Amino acid sequence: MSATTARHIYSKLDADGTLTVGIAKQNLPEPTGSRVLIEVEATPVNPSDLGLLFGSADLENAQFDDGTITAQMPAPALRAMQGRVGEAMPVGIEGAGRVVAAGDDEAAQKLMGRRVACAPGGMYATHRIVEARDCMTLPDDVSAELGAASFVNPMTALGFTETLRAEGGKGIVHTAAASNLGQMLVKICAEDDIPLVNIVRSDEQVKILRDIGAKHVVNSSDDDFFARLKDAIGETGAMTAFDAIGGGRMASTILTAMEQVASANDKYSRYGSSVMKRVHVYGALDLSPIELTRSFGFVWTVSGWLLMPFLTQAGRDTVERMRARVRDNLTGMFASQYSARGDLSAMLRRENALSYNAKKTGEKFLVTPNG
Amino acid sequence: MSATTARHIYSKLDADGTLTVGIAKQNLPEPTGSRVLIEVEATPVNPSDLGLLFGSADLENAQFDDGTITAQMPAPALRAMQGRVGEAMPVGIEGAGRVVAAGDDEAAQKLMGRRVACAPGGMYATHRIVEARDCMTLPDDVSAELGAASFVNPMTALGFTETLRAEGGKGIVHTAAASNLGQMLVKICAEDDIPLVNIVRSDEQVKILRDIGAKHVVNSSDDDFFARLKDAIGETGAMTAFDAIGGGRMASTILTAMEQVASANDKYSRYGSSVMKRVHVYGALDLSPIELTRSFGFVWTVSGWLLMPFLTQAGRDTVERMRARVRDNLTGMFASQYSARGDLSAMLRRENALSYNAKKTGEKFLVTPNG
Numbered sequence: 001m002s003a004t005t006a007r008h009i010y011s012k013l014d015a016d017g018t019l020t021v022g023i024a025k026q027n028l029p030e031p032t033g034s035r036v037l038i039e040v041e042a043t044p045v046n047p048s049d050l051g052l053l054f055g056s057a058d059l060e061n062a063q064f065d066d067g068t069i070t071a072q073m074p075a076p077a078l079r080a081m082q083g084r085v086g087e088a089m090p091v092g093i094e095g096a097g098r099v100v101a102a103g104d105d106e107a108a109q110k111l112m113g114r115r116v117a118c119a120p121g122g123m124y125a126t127h128r129i130v131e132a133r134d135c136m137t138l139p140d141d142v143s144a145e146l147g148a149a150s151f152v153n154p155m156t157a158l159g160f161t162e163t164l165r166a167e168g169g170k171g172i173v174h175t176a177a178a179s180n181l182g183q184m185l186v187k188i189c190a191e192d193d194i195p196l197v198n199i200v201r202s203d204e205q206v207k208i209l210r211d212i213g214a215k216h217v218v219n220s221s222d223d224d225f226f227a228r229l230k231d232a233i234g235e236t237g238a239m240t241a242f243d244a245i246g247g248g249r250m251a252s253t254i255l256t257a258m259e260q261v262a263s264a265n266d267k268y269s270r271y272g273s274s275v276m277k278r279v280h281v282y283g284a285l286d287l288s289p290i291e292l293t294r295s296f297g298f299v300w301t302v303s304g305w306l307l308m309p310f311l312t313q314a315g316r317d318t319v320e321r322m323r324a325r326v327r328d329n330l331t332g333m334f335a336s337q338y339s340a341r342g343d344l345s346a347m348l349r350r351e352n353a354l355s356y357n358a359k360k361t362g363e364k365f366l367v368t369p370n371g
Numbered sequence: 372m373s374a375t376t377a378r379h380i381y382s383k384l385d386a387d388g389t390l391t392v393g394i395a396k397q398n399l400p401e402p403t404g405s406r407v408l409i410e411v412e413a414t415p416v417n418p419s420d421l422g423l424l425f426g427s428a429d430l431e432n433a434q435f436d437d438g439t440i441t442a443q444m445p446a447p448a449l450r451a452m453q454g455r456v457g458e459a460m461p462v463g464i465e466g467a468g469r470v471v472a473a474g475d476d477e478a479a480q481k482l483m484g485r486r487v488a489c490a491p492g493g494m495y496a497t498h499r500i501v502e503a504r505d506c507m508t509l510p511d512d513v514s515a516e517l518g519a520a521s522f523v524n525p526m527t528a529l530g531f532t533e534t535l536r537a538e539g540g541k542g543i544v545h546t547a548a549a550s551n552l553g554q555m556l557v558k559i560c561a562e563d564d565i566p567l568v569n570i571v572r573s574d575e576q577v578k579i580l581r582d583i584g585a586k587h588v589v590n591s592s593d594d595d596f597f598a599r600l601k602d603a604i605g606e607t608g609a610m611t612a613f614d615a616i617g618g619g620r621m622a623s624t625i626l627t628a629m630e631q632v633a634s635a636n637d638k639y640s641r642y643g644s645s646v647m648k649r650v651h652v653y654g655a656l657d658l659s660p661i662e663l664t665r666s667f668g669f670v671w672t673v674s675g676w677l678l679m680p681f682l683t684q685a686g687r688d689t690v691e692r693m694r695a696r697v698r699d700n701l702t703g704m705f706a707s708q709y710s711a712r713g714d715l716s717a718m719l720r721r722e723n724a725l726s727y728n729a730k731k732t733g734e735k736f737l738v739t740p741n742g
Contacts, residue, residue, distance in 0.1 A: 051641045051642075052641045055641075076666075080666050081641075083634065083640075084641075246665065247665075249660075252660070263454065269454075270422040270423045270426075270452075270455075271422075271677055271679070274679075274680055281665075282669075284665065287665075289620075289623070289662040289663055289664045289665070290661075290662070290663040290665065291660040291661070291662055291663075292660055292661040292662075292663070292673075293660045294617060294618075294652075294655065294658075294660070294661065295447075295451050297675065298653075298675035298676070298677035298680075299675055299677065299680055300674060300675045301672060301673070301674035301675075302663075302672070302673050302674070303671060303672035303673070303674075304668065304669035304670055304671045304672075305669070306642055306669035306670065308642070308645075309645055309669075309670055
């Protein structure tokens with residue numbers, strides 16, 4: 001085959017704060033050596049894609065032309081994004097598709113014609129050239145849709161349990177727990193006998209998690225939320241939280257509940273209990289500052305948690321073991337649900353963009369670049 | 372000798388929020404076995420003592436009788452202190468004095484007549500019975516005043532450098548850096564070749580630190596504070612902070628400056644740099660919530676740092692090495708300065724209590740329980 005004309009989504013921020021998200025055409029060369037050309041069939045819009053795609057641009061008042069969005073980036077965000085000004089950046093962390101051309105190396109040739117998943121970035125594209133070693137061959141019974149989200153959410157959920165083990169923790173508290181990721185975590189923890197406290201914010205979400213067998217689900221909208229959170233932490237001994245929210249006081253509330261459980265039977269100390277309490281902040285559903293009231297003693301840690309540094313630190317063996325578990329369970333516990341689908345143009349339509357950019361639980365968009 | 376009548380300071384919180392701080396009499400038995408009786412000569416009022424002594428009680432409107440303070444504890448603080456309600460708690464982490472009686476064990480007998488320092492709590496007292504193994508014999512040239520504060524500040528300052536090494540860090544950022552502890556840290560870091568960025572809040576404090584040889588001193592009251600902080604972090608490579616302030620945005624500001632230095636030469640990533648940035652919060656000069664703006668990527672940790680858990684984790688050999696260094700330098704780098712002195716009654720007088728409870732740099736009270 002000869003050069004392929006590919007189309008891909010780009011996001012470009014100008015020095016004056018104008019953000020342009022559009023579709024660019026590009027001629028891709030034939031893949032050589034260890035590289036393969038993938039015809040992208042499905043690629044999800046993850047919350048972790050939205051930071052690069054839109055950031056905190058004012059989408060509500062943006063201009064939506066056919067296939068192009070023009071929006072304004074607020075000044076503080078613009079200052080924090082100086083590093084990307086002027087560059088048209090490809091977007092889309094992960095996806096799945098068919099290998100339609102391959103370089104001469106054996107590793108590449110072996111993938112010819114196969115359906116693969118990968119997470120190289122720039123997957124909101126009709127075609128993408130990637131290294132063969134970065135591809136995961138999908139089992140025959142796994143559709144592109146099921147394979148599309150086989151990296152970010154599954155590896156993150158599994159990463160939480162690996163982090164818990166590495167830190168010697170007993171159980172997990174998870175926020176925004178009815179998300180696709182949260183549901184995977186419920187299933188992983190059930191299989192691995194890890195006590196899990198799920199924090200959600202509506203009765204509807206409580207039901208979603210109860211229906212898949214979650215034991216401890218607490219609703220932050222309930223009047224007795226704090227008391228019930230304490231009960232659940234007391235029953236599970238969970239002193240490690242993974243928090244998708246970030247902004248506001250949820251991390252502080254969780255630490256306070258943990259501390260009250262930990263110090264309930266202790267002698268009084270003005271420094272609080274000696275039990276280590278941890279919150280790993282892995283998301284930013286709320287962009288306001290994290291507020292820590294410090295009503296939880298001195299033995300605590302709040303830290304950022306990010307998949308890539310975690311994988312680097314975990315090492316090759318651990319990552320391979322995690323990957324294998326994902327590949328073997330893509331039709332089961334690692335299956336994602338989508339509420340809407342569409343090609344690259346559809347992805348940039350107002351109603352779709354506003355919907356998935358709201359990051360609401362249950363609203364997830366699947367991009368099908370080749371229709 | 373027979374029983375000794377001792378007087379000591381107690382702090383008692385009642386269920387209705389009334390805090391009483393007064394002087395109690397107690398008959399101490401003769402020490403037996405491995406225990407010794409110390410006549411307390413000097414014991415400092417550390418910020419870390421004030422939480423137990425007064426907490427956030429309203430001292431400004433308290434009633435000061437002769438030797439007794441009666442104040443009101445705000446409701447949120449009262450809730451957090453349920454564990455101590457009704458109990459008259461002895462106060463005073465550390466101090467120095469003369470061993471005036473000893474049990475029969477050899478370890479106790481060896482201390483008879485010697486001047487020792489210790490940190491058993493309850494040192495705001497004329498006399499205190501402690502275990503011989505918890506006493507550090509003071510060299511002959513060390514006065515009780517010089518030995519009184521030989522534990523909390525010196526071990527904390529040394530603990531910072533041990534923590535830095537354990538985490539593989541290159542340099543330290545320190546806030547409230549003109550304190551007694553801060554000045555010790557300047558001297559330790561100079562001796563150990565550890566780059567140190569000192570953050571203070573007045574020109575007067577800049578001068579204090581320059582006068583003892585500090586290289587990097589930045590004043591948070593200056594208009595160009597953030598730019599100068601970045602410069603200092605850039606020059607030192609300091610990505611580990613120890614923060615005495617806690618409340619407000621200082622931790623966030625430090626992390627943001629570190630991140631801007633770390634990512635200056637990196638390719639843009641919406642997740643920020645991959646350099647780990649740490650803030651250890653060891654104090655609470657500001658009791659308001661810690662606000663983290665998260666303009667510093669995902670690779671960061673904010674955690675509580677407390678001396679006792681640190682020492683437990685560091686292990687016996689490290690602690691012994693630290694103790695020996697303190698003992699050998701009590702007249703030098705570990706000497707504390709005091710702005711006022713007085714006995715137990717003087718300690719509870721309005722003007723003194725308001726002064727040391729304000730935790731101002733340079734204001735430090737030394738209690739001399741036996742006059």
